[in-house]
Amino acid sequence: MDPIRDSAKKGFLNPQFMAAIGLILGIILGLVYGWVISPLEVIDMSITQLRDDLKVEYLRIAIDSYTLTGDATLAKTRYDRLGEEKRSYLAEIEFNPAGQTASEISSYRELVEIETGGESPGEILDESSEEKLGTAILKWALLIVILLAGALIAWYFLRKRSLSQSAPLRVVSDGPVASSPMENTFKTEGMERVIEVNHLTKYYGKARGIVDVSFTVNEGEIFGFIGPNGAGKSTTIRLFLSLIYPTSGEAKIFGKDCIKFGPEIRQDIGYLPSEVFYYEGMKVLDLLKYSASFYKKDCTDRLYELADLMELDLKRRIDDLSYGNKKKVGIVQGLLHSPKLIVLDEPTAGLDPLMQQNFFNLIREENQRGATVFFSSHILGEVQRLCSRVAIIKEGSIINIQDIKTLQKDNYKKIRIVADNLDEKDITFDGVSNLHRDDGAVHFFYKGDINRVSQLISGMLLTDVVIEEPTLEEIFIHYYE
Secondary structure (H helix, E strand, O other), X not given: OOHXXXXXXXXXXXXXXXXXXXXXXXXXHHHHHHHHHHHHHHHHHHHHHHHHHHHHXXXXXXXXXXXXXXXXXXXXXXXXXXXXXXXXXHHHHHXXXXXXXXXXXXXXXXXXXXXXXXXXXXXXXHHHHHHHHHHHHHHHHHHHHHHHHHHHXXXXXXXXXXXXHOOOOOOOOOOOOOOOOOOOOOOOOOOOEEEEEEEEEEEEOOEEEEEEEEEEEEOOOEEEEEOOOOOOHHHHHHHHOOOOOOOEEEEEEOOEXXXXXXXXXXXXXXXXXXXXXXXXXXXXXXXXXXXXOOOOOOOHHHHHHHHHHOOOOOOOEHHHOOHHHHHHHHHHHHHOOOOOEEEEEOOOOOXXXXXXXXXXXXXXXXXXXXXXXXXXXXXXXXXXXXXXXXXXXXXXXEEEEEEHHHHXXXXXXXXXXXXXXXXXXXXXXXXXXXXXXXXXXXXXXXXXOHHHHHHHHHOOOEEEEEEEOOOHHHHHHHXXX
């Protein structure tokens, strides 16, 4: 576990989140000022005013032209060119003649009486005021729309983040979840559920992580979680340990929401990831003491006990260790505080066979002490020898949950026979599949009574025979199709 990570602030204090909200608000304010307020004010104060002044002068020229030449047609043509606002400009000249006498304006007005419709200058001015009022209303309406849009965007991101960081607490009954046919229904009398995963889904952008994963792990059991590489095992573990956040669904450990109570529940969890990375400049002992300091108990004796059991040299530096020895450090680190829940993700990678045996014995001892174990692996044999129940995940979804005895009973065997004059027709009986010949050997999968195969090969002059467990990938292809 990484207790330092647990102290990082979430929610409104998250720097990336605050930066995103600041950017959104900045864009909104920029749009409000740059697109609504500023253009309307500047245009009203400069361009519009300049345009109006020019048109008023154009009307004065039309009046002067009529006064000097008496050409009513020319004067009226110029008047018409002023467009829809020409009556407003005429009213402005009447109140501010600026060189035109009242008689000149009156004479000109008679020429265009049909255009004015008999309205008084005051009525014309009132109409202009109404236009300005309409502009003001439009401006503030646009401002309100933009602010509402900004509030909607902020609300959306707040809600999305809230949902991603904390799944709602739900009461889960002892029975299976009806909408999830692969939900584990096994529950030993008197046991409590240590892990509850309900419809957990994770997407990395458009890439699939896991989809609608549901299962439970009961107190005191060793629960296997198997699947080929890339099936979603590590993603599931990181989700219910709240190292990453789900797209949807929820997970609980010890009955508490994994995200809301993450730092608290991790005090009682030992986690060994599939790959371990450390501060390479530190010595092994210093690193383990540093890890032990995060727990509210004295872990010194247990630290040395585990290091001795795993044959770990505490005086060596981390960067001098092989991959297998770094894995030993991870095992000691995950178990030194005697956790109630042990989560193991591909734990035996890098360990030699003898050390693997020591590790399995250690896990059994921890389980007998009362610890619950979640064991993830792509090696079927490891799970069969250690676990009581197993969930099988394929392409991000749980395809089956069953006890280990049922899995062993129904499992295929992978058989290879090399013999003189071997006829493939002799092997075509019930339970045989994927039969093919390769380099003089006959390969096939068999599901059924193994004594039948023994009787078959007992009458052959054998050169070689191999009976082994198929890989999980081969089981998925030949068993679950």
